[in-house]
Amino acid sequence: MTTTRRRWRIPGGRVRLGWLGLAPFAAYLAVFFVLPSVLVLFSAFRRVDPDTGVHSFTLQNWSDSLHGAYLKGLENSIQLAAVTAVISAVLGLVLAYAISTSRRPFFKQLVSTSSAVLANFGGLPLAFLFVAVLGSAGVLTSTVQSLFGLSLQDDLHFSLFSIRGVELVYLYFLIPLMVLVITPALEGIRPQWREAAENLGATGWQYWRWVAAPVLLPNVLGSTVLLFCGSLSAFATASALTNGTLAIVPLQIDTAVSGNVLVGQENLAAALALNMIVIVVPLTLIYQLLQKRTTTWLR
Amino acid sequence: MTAEPAVATIEGTRVEYLDVTRVFGATRALDGFTLQIEPGELLALLGPSGCGKTTALRLLAGFDQLSSGQLLIDGRDVSRQPVNKRDMGMVFQSYSLFPTMSARDNVGFGLRLRGASTSDRRRRAGELLELVGLSAHTEKYPHQMSGGQQQRVALARALAIQPRVLLLDEPLSALDAKVRTQLRDEIRRIQLELGVTTVFVTHDQEEALSMADRVGVMRAGQLEQCDAPSVLYQRPATPFVAEFVGTMNHLPGVVRDGSTVQVGDQSVPADGQVPLSGTAVSVLARPEAVLVEASVEGDAVVQVATFFGAVTRLRMLRSDGVELLADVSSHRAGELAPGTRVAVSLVDRPVLVRTPSS
Amino acid sequence: MVAVTSVAAGSANPPEVVTSRASRRRLRPWRGLILAVAALYFVGPVLAAFWFSIHNSHTGIDFHAYTGFFSAQGFGTAFRMSLLLGLATVLITLILMVPTMLLVHLRYPRARAWVETFSLLPLVIPPVALVVGVRDIISFTGEDRFLGTPVATVMNFLQGNQPWLLSLLYVVMALPFTYRALDAGLRGSSVTTLVEAARNLGASWPVVVWRVVLPTLRTSVLNAGLLAFALVLGEYTMAKILNFSPFPVWLARFGDTDGQLQVGLSLLSLALTWVLLLTIAGVAGRAPGTARFPFRRRTS
Numbered sequence: 042m043t044t045t046r047r048r049w050r051i052p053g054g055r056v057r058l059g060w061l062g063l064a065p066f067a068a069y070l071a072v073f074f075v076l077p078s079v080l081v082l083f084s085a086f087r088r089v090d091p092d093t094g095v096h097s098f099t100l101q102n103w104s105d106s107l108h109g110a111y112l113k114g115l116e117n118s119i120q121l122a123a124v125t126a127v128i129s130a131v132l133g134l135v136l137a138y139a140i141s142t143s144r145r146p147f148f149k150q151l152v153s154t155s156s157a158v159l160a161n162f163g164g165l166p167l168a169f170l171f172v173a174v175l176g177s178a179g180v181l182t183s184t185v186q187s188l189f190g191l192s193l194q195d196d197l198h199f200s201l202f203s204i205r206g207v208e209l210v211y212l213y214f215l216i217p218l219m220v221l222v223i224t225p226a227l228e229g230i231r232p233q234w235r236e237a238a239e240n241l242g243a244t245g246w247q248y249w250r251w252v253a254a255p256v257l258l259p260n261v262l263g264s265t266v267l268l269f270c271g272s273l274s275a276f277a278t279a280s281a282l283t284n285g286t287l288a289i290v291p292l293q294i295d296t297a298v299s300g301n302v303l304v305g306q307e308n309l310a311a312a313l314a315l316n317m318i319v320i321v322v323p324l325t326l327i328y329q330l331l332q333k334r335t336t337t338w339l340r
Numbered sequence: 341m342t343a344e345p346a347v348a349t350i351e352g353t354r355v356e357y358l359d360v361t362r363v364f365g366a367t368r369a370l371d372g373f374t375l376q377i378e379p380g381e382l383l384a385l386l387g388p389s390g391c392g393k394t395t396a397l398r399l400l401a402g403f404d405q406l407s408s409g410q411l412l413i414d415g416r417d418v419s420r421q422p423v424n425k426r427d428m429g430m431v432f433q434s435y436s437l438f439p440t441m442s443a444r445d446n447v448g449f450g451l452r453l454r455g456a457s458t459s460d461r462r463r464r465a466g467e468l469l470e471l472v473g474l475s476a477h478t479e480k481y482p483h484q485m486s487g488g489q490q491q492r493v494a495l496a497r498a499l500a501i502q503p504r505v506l507l508l509d510e511p512l513s514a515l516d517a518k519v520r521t522q523l524r525d526e527i528r529r530i531q532l533e534l535g536v537t538t539v540f541v542t543h544d545q546e547e548a549l550s551m552a553d554r555v556g557v558m559r560a561g562q563l564e565q566c567d568a569p570s571v572l573y574q575r576p577a578t579p580f581v582a583e584f585v586g587t588m589n590h591l592p593g594v595v596r597d598g599s600t601v602q603v604g605d606q607s608v609p610a611d612g613q614v615p616l617s618g619t620a621v622s623v624l625a626r627p628e629a630v631l632v633e634a635s636v637e638g639d640a641v642v643q644v645a646t647f648f649g650a651v652t653r654l655r656m657l658r659s660d661g662v663e664l665l666a667d668v669s670s671h672r673a674g675e676l677a678p679g680t681r682v683a684v685s686l687v688d689r690p691v692l693v694r695t696p697s698s
Numbered sequence: 699m700v701a702v703t704s705v706a707a708g709s710a711n712p713p714e715v716v717t718s719r720a721s722r723r724r725l726r727p728w729r730g731l732i733l734a735v736a737a738l739y740f741v742g743p744v745l746a747a748f749w750f751s752i753h754n755s756h757t758g759i760d761f762h763a764y765t766g767f768f769s770a771q772g773f774g775t776a777f778r779m780s781l782l783l784g785l786a787t788v789l790i791t792l793i794l795m796v797p798t799m800l801l802v803h804l805r806y807p808r809a810r811a812w813v814e815t816f817s818l819l820p821l822v823i824p825p826v827a828l829v830v831g832v833r834d835i836i837s838f839t840g841e842d843r844f845l846g847t848p849v850a851t852v853m854n855f856l857q858g859n860q861p862w863l864l865s866l867l868y869v870v871m872a873l874p875f876t877y878r879a880l881d882a883g884l885r886g887s888s889v890t891t892l893v894e895a896a897r898n899l900g901a902s903w904p905v906v907v908w909r910v911v912l913p914t915l916r917t918s919v920l921n922a923g924l925l926a927f928a929l930v931l932g933e934y935t936m937a938k939i940l941n942f943s944p945f946p947v948w949l950a951r952f953g954d955t956d957g958q959l960q961v962g963l964s965l966l967s968l969a970l971t972w973v974l975l976l977t978i979a980g981v982a983g984r985a986p987g988t989a990r991f992p993f994r995r996r997t998s
Contacts, residue, residue, distance in 0.1 A: 063809060066798040070816050074870045077831025078823055084834050139732040154975045155740075161875075162932040162971045165946050166964035170743055173750035173961040180746040213743070233436035236403055237494075239423040240430045241450035241501055251449070255440040274824030277934040281950045291826040295939055298833055307833060314827035325822045337483050338439035 081318065085311040102312035111293060111309075115316060118273055118289040121204060125211040126268035132212070133219020133268075134261060140220065141227040153224070156217035163214045164277030171210045171282070175201045202283045210278055215268050222267060226260040229339030256338055263331030270321045270328075290317055350536040352380030353414050353504045355400065360409035362395050362561075369395040371561035373409070377505075382531050382538040383566075384552035386545055388584070392561040393541045394509065400539060401507055402426045413504060429498030429536075430507040434514035436494055437482040443469060443493045444478040450501035468496035471530060488519035495527065499534065506531065506538040512547060524551055545585050549573065557581050573626075575611070579694055582624055589630060589664050591686075593623040593693065601693055603686060611690035624692040627653060630666035631685045634675050638683035640664065642676055656682060744965065751962035763962025770959060776948030779860065783944055784930040786865035788923045791876050794869065796919065799880045800911060804893055817877035820870050825935045832867065832940065861942040864933075871936075872929045876922040883918020921978045928974045932967065 088099040105111060140152050159167070174181050179201075185191050200206055230253060238248040276291040285292050290313055297310035355377040362370040370392045377383045385393040398404045399411060402423035411419045418426060429450075437446050447468050448461035456464070469478050472492040482490055491511050498506060508527070512520045528551045531538050542548050548555045549569040556566035557580070565577040576582035593603040595617050601610045603623050615621060632642075632654060640658040652673040656664045664684055668676060676682065751763040767773050802810045820828075836853065844850045856863035889911055896910045912919075934946040943951070949963055 060806070062801040063798060063806065063813070065794060066813065066816075069794055070819075070870065070873075073866055074816075074820060074823075074828070077828050077835060080831035080834040081827060084831075135732060136736050139729045139736075142729060150979055154979050155972065157975050158968060158972045159740075162928050162975075163968065165932060165934045165950060166968045169949075169961050169964040170747045170968075172957070173747035174743045178957070180750050213740070217740075231435055233432045233434075234438060236401075236423075237430065237432060237436045237438070237497075238449070239403075240401060240426075240428060241497070242424045242427070242453045243449075244424060247453060251452075252438050252440075256438075270824075274826060276824075276826045277938075277946070280934070280938065291824070294826055294830060298830060298939060299941070307830075307837065310830045311834070314824075314830040317824050317827045318822075321824060322822055 078318075081311050081314045083311075084308050085315040087308055087311075089308070102308045103315070105309055106312035106316055110288060111290075111313065114288045114290050114293045114313075117204060117287075118291070119320075121208060121211070121289060122269045122273040125208050125215055125272045126265050128208075129212055129215035129219050129268050129272075130261060130265040133216045133264075134223055136216065137220040137223045137227055141224055153221065156220045159214045160218035160221055164275065165281055167210055167213055168278045168281035171201060171206075171213070175199075175206070175209075202287075204287065204289075207279050207282060207287060210282060211272055211275065214275075214278070215272060218271060219264055219268060222264045223257075223260065226257055226335055226339065229335075230256060256335070259331040260335040263328045263335075266324050266328045266331070270324050274317060274321060350499075350502050350534045352378075352535050352537045354379050354412075355505055355537060355539070356410070356412040356415075357396065357399075358410040358412065360396075360399065360411060361407045362392075362399060362404065363407045368561050370399070370406075373558075373561065373563060375556060375563055375566060377537060377539065378553075379537055380535045381553045382528065382540060382551060384540045384542055384548035384555045385558055386542055386548040386555050386585075387558035389543060391558040393543075393558050395561075396558070397507055397509055397539055397541045400505065401428050401430050427501060427504045428507055429501055429503030429505075430509065431491065431494045431498050431511040433510045434487065434490070437490055437497075439482050442479050442481055443474060443485070443496075446482070446493055447496045447500050449497065454501070464500060465496070468500050469493070471499070471533075472496045473526070486519075487515050488523055491515065491523060492526075495530070499530070499536070503536065506536045508538065508540040510542055511540075513542070513544065520547075527551065549585070555585075557584060559584075576692070582692065587627055587665060589625045589627065591623045591625060591662060591664070593621050595619045595621055595693070601691065603691075604684075606685050608686050608688060609690045610693050612692065614693060615695055619695060621693040621695055623686075624694065625686055627665040627667040629687040629689065629691075630664060631687060632656070632666045632668055632676060633683045633685075634680050635683040636681055638681045640682050640684050642678050642680045642682055645673055645676065645678055647673065652676075656684065658684065744968075747961050747965060751958050751965065754958065763956075763958045764966070767959055767963055767966075770952065770956070772943075772948055772952070776943055776945045779943070780931055780945035782860055783862075783865050783868065784927045786862060787868040787872065787930045788926050790865060790869045791872060791926045792919060792923060795873075795876055795880060795922065796915075799877075799884060800907065803884045803889060804911075814877065814881070817873045821874050825871060826939070829867075829936045829939045832863075832936070836940075857942075861937075861940070861944075864937055864940070864942060864944070865930075867936055868926070868930050868933060871933070872926040875925040875929065879918050879922040879925055880915070883915050883921070886918075887914040889914060917981050920981060924974050924978050928971045932971060 085102055086098055086100065087096055088101060089096055107115070140149065143149060171179075173179055176182065182192075185197075191197060201209070234252050234256075235248055238252050243251070274291065276295070279287050279289060280292055280295060283292070285295060294310045294313045294317075297306045297313065357373050357375045360370050360373045361368060373392065373396060375383075375396075385396060387393050395404065399406055399419075402418075402421060406419050410417055437443075438449065441449065444462065444465045447465035448456075451461045451464060466475070466478065469475055472495055474489060474492050474496070477485065477489060480489075482493070485493070491514075494511070511527075512523055515523065524547060540548070540552060549572070552569060554566055555569055555572050557564045557572065559580050565572060565581045567575075567577075572581065572585055576585060582588050591603050593601045595610070595615055596602050596607060597617050598614060599610055600607050601614070601621060601623055608623070628651075639660075640656040642654050642656050644655040646653045646655075647670065648667075650670055651667045652670045654666045654668060654676060656666065658664060666684070752759050752761055754760070798813060802813050836857070839849050839853045844853075853863075856866070892910050892914060893906055896906045901910070930944075932946060933944075934950065937944050937947045938950070945967075949960060949967075952960055
């Protein structure tokens, strides 16, 4: 493909000017993406003296963000992300496989569109959807109450507004996300591999064990990492569901900046945000690496 | 390249399709298909797309079940045997190597399933890769190899399990022309060396004619003709085969008596069954059986000359509107340039005749 | 590459896919079970929520959640704000990205890797983290020393009744999606070849872009726009933390007053996004040569 691309004969001066065409893009990202990102890093290590208004360098914010309630929040966040990522990866993989074996393009299209809605744009409405189903006046809550005389909250120890409840709702957008990211890999598995394996004497299990699983493994791991990041950085669902009270990092950031009562809270928020970035960035790189690996295989 | 056959020869088996039919919904992919393949033979199945040749191969491999009929290997019905018990080595059109395994592991895969020890596997995979000329690439992964190399590995992998029958499903069609001819000869050499019964599916007649002991031409789920390449070319049994294999001229003619036909002002012997005298017929002649002489009195004019190396193919238009193709030696092409008026006649050999309706 | 292309050219006979007829039969029962359970899990709550939105144990069934929201306190303002933000985001995105993508594909292929990396980068920084940096900018430019300067004027404008600032940020958040949509279109329609053909026939650059390139990119430009729009309609994180009240924030706050209306509107907004995305899929499916846009990753 690349060999067909030709450079047109353009006078030297215009070539250099042409690069300016990319300047708006670069400038835009610099102002609205790079600058805020760098400011997070910057203000995470700043403090403002409340009396003199003088700025100085400090590790205090960062240390605070790793102690007490904030440490607990970080632990909760990581645990929430890990649990939901692993469960969604497993269930999403099974579901995606069931879907990919379908031969109906319409059905597949419907699934992929619906998954995209839930995975990418669902956040807030999902919270209210589940309130309607499992909240204190929810449909399922009252059904269980009237049919079995059981209270979800007291007898079954389930509360939608606890970390368990949030986990349940997260699955609702993470499983579709898994379906979206793993489907290309599943469809990249060539029927010839199965046929070749069977032809050489493999049973179904042996095919999965020796051929399909090794091909999928990097992709499944990578997707799990991606789900972890998605779950860790999700904000809307948990915020709406628990009214901002759940002790997880994204909500703590919101509380820190929205409260706006204490001086220095902004800097603490930056430290919290930095913690998230420090976790998410390397993981995304790992995801990219694993993804690249399968791409060469499934080429 | 390989002086000694490093790999033990394989006992060739006999394969028989007896009145095999395979129905997919409303279409009959195979329709009363009968064919015997002799031990150690390389048989090519040739035909246009959708003629059922791939179905025939997949039935033999066990990827598909026959609707009716019998499929025998050495006289035993295998139609109920599952794929993974059939011991067929198959080479697919492309991309069938396991991407996470090196060439060596790909070749050793079938042996691993049969419980061979690691050292046995390595040794045997090494031998087979040498047989296909890839000893230098044993540790490479499929994505590091060219298409031709991948197909060589696939061939070695199929042979590693000492298959009862080697199945080749258009293994060359994804390769570029040069590699294709090379690998074609290589496959044939290895097949002869090992003596394995081989079924080769292709839509490329050149491939089929150059490699196979016999070629089965298929059409609409049935076998039209199965014969040695030279027979197929020279004495096509049906008009379809005559058309499909090679190129044919159709010349109007009239039967003179039981054994000769009048074509233009020439009388040539007719081959096979000939209709009653006086019947108008189509006389079939290969381009190489058409003689061309530059002549101002000739009734045809050269339209196009296409250079093919040793021969040049001329397309000519006769004054009665009939178009003719003729292959002439390229050193004569100069005197027969487009625009030249020529006289055309047929080589004095028996020709096939058809009544135009058939 | 050579091998790949000659597969397509060489085999008039794609291997008849009778492949896994047998194996499909084997896995049919459990496959059906999985799909049924999944359908129950995903459709069940939607139906239950719908029931919740129309049923009230005291007053019975009524549809005020779907008829009464126009008159709900603050809905008009919030929804109008979201619509305007959406339109602005789409507009800015297209003005910024279409020329950039064209330049990169047609003139500076070497810059493509860079533009791609930077376009996908917003996926790496969680919006909830990025917004902290944005607040820093706001508070910095709000300091006294900027009073009366153009900086303060601009910032005030961006945070006025219409918080255009959000649009500027949403462009960045939507970038991974819009980039992929446009990139898929440019690759799928082999624009480079079309441009070479047009140039070869003597068309000038403006004519090439206007008559050849843009028409072939219609669907992917539409896709990019719809995706950005869908994202804005549902975006909550940045708006909430920056204290603006477009539709999603209003929806969250309104909950205390009328739970049924809140759930009804949630369902409506999901349905609206769904329809938008179905439109994209439908348009992409109908135009041959336009790669199906991969809805692969989330941004919030």
